[in-house]
Amino acid sequence: MSIEKTTIDLGNGRHLEIETGKMxxxxxxxxxxxxxxxxxxxxVCAADPRPGIDFFPxxxxxxxxxxxxxxxxGGYFKREGRPTEKEILTARMTDRPLRPLFPEGFINxxxxxxxxxxxxxxxxxxxxxxxxxxxxxxVSDIPFHGPVGAVRVGRVNGKFIANPTHPEMAASxxxxxxxxxxxxxIMIEGRADEISEEELxxxxxxxxxxxxxxxxxxxxxxxxxxxxxxxxxxNLPAPDFLAAAEAFCGDRLTAACSAPDKLARQTQxxxxxxxxxxxxxxxxxxxxxxxxxxxxxxxxxxxxxxxxLVLNQGKRxxxxxxxxxxxxxxxxxxxPRVHGSALxxxxxxxxxxxATLASSGDAQDFDVITGGPSKKNFMLHYNFPNFSTGEVxxxxxxxxxxxxxxxxxxxxxxxxxxxxxxxxxxxxxEILGSNGSSSMATVCGASLALMDAGVPISDAVxxxxxxxxxxxxxxxxxxxxxxxxxxxGDMDFKVAGTSKGITGFQLDLKIAGLxxxxxxxxxxxxxxxxxxxxxxxxxxxxxxRPTLSPYAPQMFVMKINPEKIGALIGPGGKNxxxxxxxxxxxxxxxxxxxxxxxxxxxxxxxxAKSQIEASTGEVEIGKVYCGIVKSIKDFGAFVEFMPGxxxxxxxxxxxxxxxxxxxxxxxxxxxxxxKVIDIDDRGRVRLSxxxxxxxx
Numbered sequence: 001m002s003i004e005k006t007t008i009d010l011g012n013g014r015h016l017e018i019e020t021g022k023m024x025x026x027x028x029x030x031x032x033x034x035x036x037x038x039x040x041x042x043x044v045c046a047a048d049p050r051p052g053i054d055f056f057p058x059x060x061x062x063x064x065x066x067x068x069x070x071x072x073x074g075g076y077f078k079r080e081g082r083p084t085e086k087e088i089l090t091a092r093m094t095d096r097p098l099r100p101l102f103p104e105g106f107i108n109x110x111x112x113x114x115x116x117x118x119x120x121x122x123x124x125x126x127x128x129x130x131x132x133x134x135x136x137x138x139v140s141d142i143p144f145h146g147p148v149g150a151v152r153v154g155r156v157n158g159k160f161i162a163n164p165t166h167p168e169m170a171a172s173x174x175x176x177x178x179x180x181x182x183x184x185x186i187m188i189e190g191r192a193d194e195i196s197e198e199e200l201x202x203x204x205x206x207x208x209x210x211x212x213x214x215x216x217x218x219x220x221x222x223x224x225x226x227x228x229x230x231x232x233x234x235n236l237p238a239p240d241f242l243a244a245a246e247a248f249c250g251d252r253l254t255a256a257c258s259a260p261d262k263l264a265r266q267t268q269x270x271x272x273x274x275x276x277x278x279x280x281x282x283x284x285x286x287x288x289x290x291x292x293x294x295x296x297x298x299x300x301x302x303x304x305x306x307x308x309l310v311l312n313q314g315k316r317x318x319x320x321x322x323x324x325x326x327x328x329x330x331x332x333x334x335x336p337r338v339h340g341s342a343l344x345x346x347x348x349x350x351x352x353x354x355a356t357l358a359s360s361g362d363a364q365d366f367d368v369i370t371g372g373p374s375k376k377n378f379m380l381h382y383n384f385p386n387f388s389t390g391e392v393x394x395x396x397x398x399x400x401x402x403x404x405x406x407x408x409x410x411x412x413x414x415x416x417x418x419x420x421x422x423x424x425x426x427x428x429x430e431i432l433g434s435n436g437s438s439s440m441a442t443v444c445g446a447s448l449a450l451m452d453a454g455v456p457i458s459d460a461v462x463x464x465x466x467x468x469x470x471x472x473x474x475x476x477x478x479x480x481x482x483x484x485x486x487x488x489g490d491m492d493f494k495v496a497g498t499s500k501g502i503t504g505f506q507l508d509l510k511i512a513g514l515x516x517x518x519x520x521x522x523x524x525x526x527x528x529x530x531x532x533x534x535x536x537x538x539x540x541x542x543x544x545r546p547t548l549s550p551y552a553p554q555m556f557v558m559k560i561n562p563e564k565i566g567a568l569i570g571p572g573g574k575n576x577x578x579x580x581x582x583x584x585x586x587x588x589x590x591x592x593x594x595x596x597x598x599x600x601x602x603x604x605x606x607x608a609k610s611q612i613e614a615s616t617g618e619v620e621i622g623k624v625y626c627g628i629v630k631s632i633k634d635f636g637a638f639v640e641f642m643p644g645x646x647x648x649x650x651x652x653x654x655x656x657x658x659x660x661x662x663x664x665x666x667x668x669x670x671x672x673x674x675k676v677i678d679i680d681d682r683g684r685v686r687l688s689x690x691x692x693x694x695x696x
Contacts, residue, residue: 004139004224006217010035010151010210011163016131020139029140029227033132035163037120038370039068043131046142046230047109054235054296056102061130062087062097064116069369076090085403090114090126092404094133097179097187100512101145105234112143121371122165127152130179131214138222141230144514147218148186149211150179152274153203160206161669166371176200178207182215184513191411194501197523204516237297241284245297246304248276253305260319262348262435262482263390273298280566282583303488310469310476316485318347323479323525325464325532330444330540332452339549340453342541343447344445346480348435350388353445354428355453357552359586359598362424378414379422382406382442388434389483405439409463411449412443412496412504416457422596424554425455436482437465441506443496444537449539454548460537461503463496466522470511477522479529493519495526499534553586553598556605562593564616567644575615575643583608615643619685621676624692632662639687647685649674656690665689 003021010016017034023041024030030043036464050057052195064087065080066073073080083091094114102110114129130150137144154164154172161168170176173193179198180186184203192200249272256268277294284292301536314322326347335341340355363377373624381406386393409429417425429442440463447460467481478485486492490511496504507519514522548554560568568589569576575588585608587600595612599605619642627641636650649672654665666672666689674687675695 004221005227006221008213008217012161014163016128016163018132018135018217020135020221020225027136028142029130029136029138029141031135031139031221032117033128033135035128036123037118038116038123038125038128039118040114040125040128040132041117042112042114042129042136042143044110044112044133044136044140046111046140047207049107049235050109050526053107054293054299055100056107058095058099058102058112059092059110060098060112060114060133060384062090062094062114062116062126064119064125064369066367066369068116068119069121071105071367071369072618074367084408086370088400088403090129093126093177093179093187093189094129094507096145097148097150098128098133098137098146098518099511100186101148103143103145103232103234105236106143106232107235108142108232112136119370122167122492122576123163123370124152124166124169124372125370127163127177130177134216135221138218139227141227143229143232146181147215147222148179148181149214149218150177151207151210151214152177153207156201160203162206169372174199174203176203176207178204178211180208180211181513182212183208183328184515184639185519186509186513188505188507189408191415191504193415194498194503196501197520197527200502200505200523201516201520206521208516210334212261234298237293238284239298241280241292242297242300244284245276245294246301248279249301253301254308255436257302257305257309257317258315258319259317262318262639265317269302276637277480306488307469307471308485310478311386311471311474313474316478317482322476322479325480325529328533328536330448330537332448332541337551339456339552340449340451342445342448342452344441345433346437346441346444347482348433349438350431350433350440350444351438351441352430352432353442353449354430355446355455355546356426356428356525357423357453357455358426359424359553359555360588377421378410378417378427380406380410380413380424380427380429380442380446382429382431383411384431384434384438388431388438405442408439408494408504408506409442409446409496412463413446413457413461415503416447416459416461416498417450418456418458421455422557423455423553425450434483436486437492437494439465439479440464440494441495444533448541451544452549454545455554456531456544459500460534460542461496461498462534462537463494463504464526464529464533464650465492465494466525467493468514468518468522477519479525491522493522493526495523495530497530509610551600553600554602554605556597556599556609558595558597558609558612560593560595560612560616561618562591565589565591565593568595568612568615570643579608579611579615583611587612617642619676619679621679624673624675624695626671627664627674627687629668629672631652632666632668634662635665637662641674641676641685641687645685647674647676647687649687649689653677653686653688653690656693 020031024043027043084088104408135149153176155174176190258267331343368374442462467478467489492508588596627639673692675692678686
């Protein structure tokens with residue numbers, strides 16, 4: 001196989017390079033994608049359909065190797081372990097724009113594996129993974145209605161940048177990952193600094209220009225490789241069986257899908273399906289005993305009925321208008337001992353969200369391979385237990401869906417947090433009921449929980465999802481979609497923002513793209529819905545509480561001379577550990593001499609402050625200190641009045657009367673009050689107990 005290359009101009013002197021025919025040659029298709037010195041290898045393989053499945057088993061993985069950045073993994077095990085959050089999020093972004101472009105009825109198992117081979121610390125690899133997956137499928141023999149392009153868009157000083165570097169992203173007010181075909185978006189994801197719908201639309205228009213170049217380049221490489229696509233038999237039900245099932249259900253299925261309550265709808269649908277199987281099983285069972293695929297046919301009929309309600313009757317399963325929200329209720333402060341709590345309910349979807357404040361030392365550290373920050377002091381974790389949908393299932397660590405939803409809510413909220421906030425914040429969302437857009441319920445609940453805790457966020461962040469159902473020559477947008485409208489509809493477009501603008505967004509499509517005018521229309525639908533939700537939330541809690549929760553750690557920030565940091569910490573951390581143990585406070589020390597004290601009560605805070613001041617303060621003539629007698633001589637006693645700092649109390653300064661010997665006043669280890677009366681030119685300190693007593 002010959003080596004084929006193509007180069008794509010991104011503007012501003014930047015280029016992408018796609019190469020195939022050099023690595024992973026036993027796969028159905030493979031490419032490397034390079035920007036700068038960041039290189040991602042993407043390999044795709046396909047297998048025959050597994051017996052008994054009626055769905056498309058696409059598996060997408062993304063892995064980063066520490067060797068890519070010239071590093072060895074830390075910790076005891078010196079090899080990469082389970083996928084990191086970054087790897088999972090990149091795999092999800094790679095998966096979503098590919099899935100709608102496989103042909104209907106194709107159920108061969110397909111695996112897409114992206115591996116980071118080289119990382120230059122400036123160019124991010126996630127969009128290279130998406131682009132490489134499309135290119136690898138294009139040069140393979142796997143059926144694929146692509147290609148799809150992918151680009152990250154940033155904006156610095158009002159100018160859009162394609163695939164910006166990490167330093168540029170730090171200055172950017174938009175982080176848009178865009179994937180699509182010419183003129184149409186298939187997937188977007190990202191965050192923004194309270195931008196308008198028009199600004200996000202303009203960013204997508206800019207991205208579309210880059211995507212068109214990428215699509216042309218992929219078609220060119222695929223034509224040069226010229227690999228024929230494999231033949232396959234679509235897994236579709238027999239036409240006569242589908243027609244008989246549709247005739248049997250008739251309008252009864254539409255009625256079953258229109259019950260106002262979710263559980264009632266489910267019960268009626270289950271009963272109708274049981275009748276369908278009983279009526280048609282014998283007639284359509286094959287001579288060899290193979291039973292008809294009722295599951296596949298039922299999904300087709302159910303999808304048709306739910307979409308027909310929208311397109312033919314202009315109504316939803318629960319009776320709402322297309323642009324109508326479900327009933328929303330909010331409550332804050334319902335958990336007595338947590339720092340902040342909120343219960344947000346929208347229809348059957350219910351999120352219990354808590355906010356916890358901790359010291360900056362509790363920030364999350366992680367190994368960075370591709371570049372960017374290695375620490376974060378705001379975390380939002382999303383949990384989706386089985387009981388939230390009334391089901392029984394296995395419990396384990398957080399799944400990909402939970403990590404993805406949590407990341408979306410986290411970046412949506414992050415834009416409203418105060419800059420350089422000294423606390424580490426953790427928001428935890430427990431989904432207690434789920435029937436559509438629980439991630440956006442998490443965003444709303446997180447805003448309320450943070451305000452309940454007294455965190456001074458700039459504004460409440462509100463989120464909602466807009467769906468879509470398309471038909472011949474038409475489309476209808478659905479505000480606040482149900483779980484079934486997400487599953488059987490064409491779109492799940494989540495947008496979150498403050499009253500000033502958009503902070504987070506995520507688009508999933510089940511069709512091969514939505515034109516940019518349609519994207520803008522959906523953004524406006526979302527904006528109108530967010531305004532309604534904001535008013536409801538404001539009636540519950542309209543601004544952060546004026547003080548922190550009494551159970552949250554109180555904080556005091558003080559500055560010390562950076563040269564005194566060593567004295568505060570002590571040999572092997574002895575001094576600072578002693579302060580922490582004796583006061584119960586947490587102490588964080590920064591290189592510039594900033595010291596942050598976190599304590600749960602006033603006495604602990606004051607005790608820690610005084611000990612830090614004693615450890616790091618400058619010796620002041622005329623100031624009284626509490627010291628410890630370290631040694632006794634005939635002529636006086638040496639007293640440690642600051643950590644590592646001793647002075648002499650002459651026998652004449654021991655008392656306001658004549659004494660015969662020092663031991664008449666103090667013993668080794670005694671605590672005594674002393675006043676600094678002099679510091680000579682050699683730095684030696686003279687102390688006086690007599691003067692300290694007179695001052696008292």
